[in-house]
Amino acid sequence: MTLVKTTYNRRSFLKSSVLAGGGIMLGFSWLASCKPTPEQIMKMPKEWFKLNGYLKIGDNGLVTIMSPNPEGGQNVKTSMPMIVAEELDIDWKEVIVEQAPLDTDAFTRQFIGGSQAIRRSWEPLRMAGAAARHMLRQAASQTWQVPIEEITTEAGVLHHKDSDRSIGYGELASAAAQIPVPEEIELKDINDFKIIGTSCKNVDGLKIVTGKPLFGFDTDREGMLIAMIVHPPAFGLKLKSVDDSAVRNMPGIKDIFTIKVFNDGYEKAFFDTRTFNELAVIVGNSTWEVMNAKKALKIECEPIESTTETRDRFGNKWEQHTPAGLESTTDHHTQMEEMAANSGEVRRKDGDPEAAFKRAVKIVESTFTAPFLAHNCMEPMNFFADVTDEKAELIGPLQKPELTEQTLSVRLGLPIENIDIQMTRLGGGYGRRSYAHWLVEAALISQKMNAPIKLIYTREDDMTDGIYRPAYHAKFRAGLDSENNLIAFHVKAGGIPESPLAANRFPAGTIDNYLAEDWTIDSNLTVGSFRAPRSNFMASSEQSFLDEVAEAAGKDPIDFRLELLDRAIKNPVGENNDYEAGRYAGVLNLVKEKSNWGNKDSNVYRGVSAYFCHNSYAAQVLDMVINNGQPMVQKVTCALDCGIIINPDAATNLAEGGIVDGIGNALYGELTFKDGVPEKNNFDTYRMIRMSEVPREIDVHFVQNDIDPTGLGEPTFPPIFAAVANALYKATGRRHYRQPFITDKTTLALS
Amino acid sequence: MATFNLNINGKIQEVEVDPSTPILWVLRDQLNLVGTKYGCGIAQCGSCTIHVGGIAVHSCQLTVSAVGNQEIITIEGLSENGDHPVQKAWLEHDVYQCGYCQPGQIMTAAALLKNNPNPSDEVIDATMNGNICRCGTYTRIKKAIKTAAKSENV
Numbered sequence: 001m002t003l004v005k006t007t008y009n010r011r012s013f014l015k016s017s018v019l020a021g022g023g024i025m026l027g028f029s030w031l032a033s034c035k036p037t038p039e040q041i042m043k044m045p046k047e048w049f050k051l052n053g054y055l056k057i058g059d060n061g062l063v064t065i066m067s068p069n070p071e072g073g074q075n076v077k078t079s080m081p082m083i084v085a086e087e088l089d090i091d092w093k094e095v096i097v098e099q100a101p102l103d104t105d106a107f108t109r110q111f112i113g114g115s116q117a118i119r120r121s122w123e124p125l126r127m128a129g130a131a132a133r134h135m136l137r138q139a140a141s142q143t144w145q146v147p148i149e150e151i152t153t154e155a156g157v158l159h160h161k162d163s164d165r166s167i168g169y170g171e172l173a174s175a176a177a178q179i180p181v182p183e184e185i186e187l188k189d190i191n192d193f194k195i196i197g198t199s200c201k202n203v204d205g206l207k208i209v210t211g212k213p214l215f216g217f218d219t220d221r222e223g224m225l226i227a228m229i230v231h232p233p234a235f236g237l238k239l240k241s242v243d244d245s246a247v248r249n250m251p252g253i254k255d256i257f258t259i260k261v262f263n264d265g266y267e268k269a270f271f272d273t274r275t276f277n278e279l280a281v282i283v284g285n286s287t288w289e290v291m292n293a294k295k296a297l298k299i300e301c302e303p304i305e306s307t308t309e310t311r312d313r314f315g316n317k318w319e320q321h322t323p324a325g326l327e328s329t330t331d332h333h334t335q336m337e338e339m340a341a342n343s344g345e346v347r348r349k350d351g352d353p354e355a356a357f358k359r360a361v362k363i364v365e366s367t368f369t370a371p372f373l374a375h376n377c378m379e380p381m382n383f384f385a386d387v388t389d390e391k392a393e394l395i396g397p398l399q400k401p402e403l404t405e406q407t408l409s410v411r412l413g414l415p416i417e418n419i420d421i422q423m424t425r426l427g428g429g430y431g432r433r434s435y436a437h438w439l440v441e442a443a444l445i446s447q448k449m450n451a452p453i454k455l456i457y458t459r460e461d462d463m464t465d466g467i468y469r470p471a472y473h474a475k476f477r478a479g480l481d482s483e484n485n486l487i488a489f490h491v492k493a494g495g496i497p498e499s500p501l502a503a504n505r506f507p508a509g510t511i512d513n514y515l516a517e518d519w520t521i522d523s524n525l526t527v528g529s530f531r532a533p534r535s536n537f538m539a540s541s542e543q544s545f546l547d548e549v550a551e552a553a554g555k556d557p558i559d560f561r562l563e564l565l566d567r568a569i570k571n572p573v574g575e576n577n578d579y580e581a582g583r584y585a586g587v588l589n590l591v592k593e594k595s596n597w598g599n600k601d602s603n604v605y606r607g608v609s610a611y612f613c614h615n616s617y618a619a620q621v622l623d624m625v626i627n628n629g630q631p632m633v634q635k636v637t638c639a640l641d642c643g644i645i646i647n648p649d650a651a652t653n654l655a656e657g658g659i660v661d662g663i664g665n666a667l668y669g670e671l672t673f674k675d676g677v678p679e680k681n682n683f684d685t686y687r688m689i690r691m692s693e694v695p696r697e698i699d700v701h702f703v704q705n706d707i708d709p710t711g712l713g714e715p716t717f718p719p720i721f722a723a724v725a726n727a728l729y730k731a732t733g734r735r736h737y738r739q740p741f742i743t744d745k746t747t748l749a750l751s
Numbered sequence: 752m753a754t755f756n757l758n759i760n761g762k763i764q765e766v767e768v769d770p771s772t773p774i775l776w777v778l779r780d781q782l783n784l785v786g787t788k789y790g791c792g793i794a795q796c797g798s799c800t801i802h803v804g805g806i807a808v809h810s811c812q813l814t815v816s817a818v819g820n821q822e823i824i825t826i827e828g829l830s831e832n833g834d835h836p837v838q839k840a841w842l843e844h845d846v847y848q849c850g851y852c853q854p855g856q857i858m859t860a861a862a863l864l865k866n867n868p869n870p871s872d873e874v875i876d877a878t879m880n881g882n883i884c885r886c887g888t889y890t891r892i893k894k895a896i897k898t899a900a901k902s903e904n905v
Contacts, residue, residue, distance in 0.1 A: 072849055073847075073848030073849030073850070073886045074848070075848070199845075201842070201845055202845050202847060204850065205841075205842050205845060205847065206833050206842065208841075208847050208850035208853050208854075209826075209833055209838040209841045209842060209847075209853065209854075209857060210786070210826065210827065210829075210830075210833040210838065211784075211785070211786015211787070211825065211826035211827050211854045212786070213785050214850065215788075215851060217785075217788070217789065218785040220783060220785070226780075251752070251769065286768075286776065286780045286781075287776045287779070287780050287789075288768075288769065288771075288772045288773065288776040288780070289769075291792075376885055377849075377851075377885060378788075378790050378796070378798060378849065378851040378852050378883065378884075378885045378886075379788070379790075379849070379851045380789070380790075425849070425850065426849060427788075427849050427850070427851030428849045428851065428885055428886060458792060459790065459791045459792060459793075649845055650845070653845065653848060653888065653891065654848065656887060656888070656890060656891075657848055657886045657887040657888065658887070659887070660887025660888075660889060660890075661885070661886070661887045664887070682791055682792075682793055682795065683791050683793070683795035683796050683883065684793060684795050688796075688883050688885065689887070690879075690880045690882075690883060690889075691875070691876050691879040691880050691882070691889050691892070691893070692876035692877065692880050694887070694889040694890060695890070696872075696890075697890070698890055
């Protein structure tokens with residue numbers, strides 16, 4: 001049992017607003033208040049009693065739990081309410097889940113990002129459930145005139161064993177709602193968990209399979225118009241003029257105009273990135289009519305000038321330089337090679353690497369590259385806005401509503417209290433939907449039209465609009481002595497326009513002589529957060545390189561890593577090593593065991609990789625076979641350490657997703673540019689992984705421990721790229737240094 | 752603009768739209784049937800899959816004028832209560848992550864099993880290759896299809 005102080009804002013424990021009828025919360029979105037299941041309809045209570053911002057209890061014992069964070073496929077909408085339900089001590093069958101709106105008083109960090117949702121909300125969620133349980137016990141104590149210590153609970157029923165009395169939560173909910181919030185709460189012992197650790201089904205499952213409106217794209221409102229943007233065809237250009245003569249009289253078209261997304265002089269926060277600040281906008285009655293108008297609209301563009309602007313990264317300022325020019329991928333390659341040939345900025349140095357390299361008997365040196373990637377969420381960017389001079393109502397998919405709200409407040413000149421953001425289910429986020437720009441665009445369009453509008457991006461808009469995963473480059477050098485000990489290690493990494501380097505990650509701390517440096521090249525291509533930013537490249541290059549070094553040392557790749565980690569456990573180099581070597585070794589040992597690593601089947605080509613990022617440890621073994629002369633991924637075995645698992649099947653699903661996403665991007669993912677124009681703008685040219693190309697089997701194992709839960713949205717993604725590369729080496733005899741690894745478009749290479 | 756009488760999910764619905772309008776947008780904008788999704792507009796991703804005359808088709812490229820009086824089934828009409836064997840299998844395996852592609856996946860799978868009640872892995876691969884799942888739930892989709900194939904009224 002843990003005792004914690006209730007530390008968060010008291011306003012989150014608003015007292016009972018006694019709500020009659022079917023349980024509609026304040027300010028609640030029509031999309032999320034879809035009808036409950038038939039069983040739940042039959043059981044709707046006459047009254048709801050709100051015990052705190054997270055939950056309300058009906059007079060018949062039904063419980064509504066608010067899920068605070070945006071839901072984009074990570075299934076926090078199931079696992080977060082599970083945590084509340086656990087500490088409340090109710091039967092999961094009695095729970096209805098509703099999506100909470102943005103409410104910075106009631107909830108903390110309503111974000112998708114960094115794989116932090118469960119980790120950061122673990123305690124607040126538990127406190128919410130435990131506090132409500134305490135209030136119910138207090139109410140029972142008062143009703144029965146017995147000490148609270150004698151009141152126990154079991155699955156929604158309060159008991160006083162000595163006097164053989166019982167009462168359901170529903171009957172006492174009204175009284176409980178009057179009880180003051182306790183100063184201190186007892187949390188359950190983790191060994192007593194009944195709901196956490198079970199695979200509760202996705203709370204939106206039935207709605208998903210029956211096509212209910214769930215996504216921003218599905219938003220509908222009386223009088224709503226459809227809006228679409230037109231942006232310049234190339235990075236390095238800006239809008240000069242619009243010729244709407246062909247479009248003005250097209251059927252269904254209401255208006256054509258231009259908008260300026262951010263005002264001059266506005267200091268853009270981290271998620272305010274916007275490539276094309278001036279946009280043409282078309283507004284009409286229906287999607288097809290506006291799409292036709294979009295095709296017919298003529299715009300004229302002119303080159304941008306180089307600019308430097310101050311930007312804000314959570315309080316820290318940085319200068320962003322955007323060069324003029326029309327950039328091409330071929331030039332990028334040349335520029336990166338030039339930068340890599342010179343010294344970078346030293347980020348970490350242990351010992352004397354150059355002296356160590358001089359006395360090394362064997363030196364291994366390799367260079368790795370990876371291209372820009374588009375996020376390609378299945379649901380293209382969109383947002384609904386109904387904005388007047390006084391207030392703004394916005395509905396749609398986004399990852400950082402609290403930050404976006406601040407951006408909107410400044411841009412629209414409206415106080416935050418007058419801005420209401422409802423979060424729909426996201427058809428994928430992956431970092432792209434952390435950005436504010438399309439909400440600003442939707443709001444400006446609605447203001448101009450004086451009407452509710454739904455802004456939608458076509459797939460082409462979505463793929464050519466920027467905010468990509470950067471292009472990266474990394475050069476590695478390793479020195480071995482005559483005993484095949486790794487005595488020197490040097491990584492020089494860079495990117496357009498950001499460096500991927502994390503200088504304090506493994507293998508730093510395991511080698512006496514270590515040098516990490518980096519560089520960047522400015523670009524007018526915009527970039528942004530993409531599933532495991534920076535890690536998604538560093539893991540692939542570093543884990544591939546370690547495979548080469550292990551081979552040069554004549555060592556098994558897993559044993560080679562374990563030896564290094566052993567050094568980090570017993571006698572680490574330096575103090576600033578960003579990983580726990582014991583846990584890192586733990587996942588390697590688990591994947592070694594579960595993949596039957598020692599078994600040598602000459603027809604199976606195996607690659608191993610491991611990484612620590614976003615607080616969780618992942619190790620993977622990927623098995624390739626050759627089928628009709630083509631390499632095919634047969635199986636992936638994955639070991640994960642992310643602490644306590646809330647929902648094992650949901651965790652497995654998410655882990656599998658990161659693996660499949662990584663295989664696809666490693667093999668096929670690529671966005672190239674010619675004179676500023678993205679050379680791909682839809683799925684006919686931008687290749688995504690498909691059913692026939694995924695592993696026949698994915699086997700996920702979790703390290704069982706009592707460590708507080710950490711995230712899974714990102715950790716399985718970075719290492720799998722190298723597992724692919726290392727298996728490909730075994731299968732083809734060639735090292736693969738440049739992503740994507742398959743560039744032949746005409747054959748499904750894995751079939 | 753022209754008037755069309757469309758047979759959708761067992762009901763005749765009258766719409767007035769431009770004949771070149773893809774049936775996807777007629778469903779979503781005129782009839783408020785938003786279960787069928789837009790993912791690419793060029794028949795590459797399968798999010799827009801519906802049944803026309805019993806065949807799975809990409810509704811983003813089928814114009815309303817080409818439908819005639821063929822019967823259209825959308826995800827909303829696949830079953831009364833979400834109890835089509837494919838839907839039940841999806842629920843059993845908790846297939847989805849973001850869920851956006853899943854109506855299209857389900858419609859393609861349902862059409863497959865109607866014509867081929869016990870498909871091999873190769874046939875499942877080839878048929879489902881037209882449906883992209885960006886979240887990577889493919890292994891679950893395949894397991895769910897096999898579960899649905901085992902049930903009786905496919």
